[in-house]
């Protein structure tokens with residue numbers, strides 16, 4: 603039996619704008635998705651954290667991969683991914699089945715295996731639960747079937763898998779789950795993926811959960827896309843400018859401006875319609891005590907990332923608002939084989 607794991611992530615800045623070619627700064631977090639695999643007589647999946655299992659034939663998975671690819675192509679043409687999202691929602695273990703079917707097709711795997719998934723990353727909360735799996739699935743199957751994939755190859759498959767689930771993602775989420783640490787990510791041909799060395803800065807950040815989002819990442823990205831282009835693009839450009847500035851501020855350890863940039867980014871994300879009342883409430887409160895707070899990821903709920911030089915004050919304040927400040931390790935290792 604082989605076990606691999608990949609971390610979750612948080613966006614320090616640049617989410618949504620990254621879809622339009624602006625940069626993002628994304629940091630891995632110390633919550634991981636674990637997948638164990640072994641050869642078996644049929645393809646069996648057991649998703650422990652959602653307590654669901656399924657058994658599939660190789661031919662069924664092959665057909666599913668082809669069907670998804672066709673549907674994705676159609677959706678891409680019509681610029682409407684709703685049919686793809688609804689297929690995955692309505693299919694038993696749809697999302698994970700898509701990851702496995704696609705990886706098998708990419709790696710030309712024709713032999714059965716069983717997979718056990720155990721993830722500590724909360725699902726659909728902006729912490730990269732799906733991206734971590736989209737990286738860990740090709741990694742564990744590459745190990746099991748001795749395909750010797752490089753990190754770049756794993757990341758390419760992960761991006762395809764993420765596209766099947768989210769339409770046209772930027773590729774930032776799967777990249778950080780693959781490489782770990784902290785990344786400067788910019789979508790393009792090719793993508794710019796540069797490690798950032800932030801070890802000194804990360805102690806005074808906390809994550810705060812604001813509730814399960816009502817909309818998926820794909821739906822939130824689509825909502826932003828359907829805004830008036832002039833209104834949207836002004837804000838996307840400004841988010842991009844703040845992200846460049848954030849990179850300099852991280853290097854200079856200019857925390858006064860780092861906090862301001864987090865707050866300014868949050869306010870633009872709210873104008874793009876991806877914030878909710880709870881996020882606005884925490885943002886305003888943390889800002890009022892001199893901290894920085896913003897949503898992280900697609901928004902609509904999920905996790906926020908907050909910063910204050912006085913960590914105890916920040917935690918106390920968040921607790922008083924009725925939320926739980928979570929201090930998680932940041933900048934952890936990317937996808938790996940577990941010993």
Ligand code: PMV
Nearest residue numbers: 617618728771772819899900
């Ligand atoms: O909420 P998450 O973890 O799915 O993050 C999505 C980040 C976006 O920028 C909104 C989308 C993307 O593809 O980068």
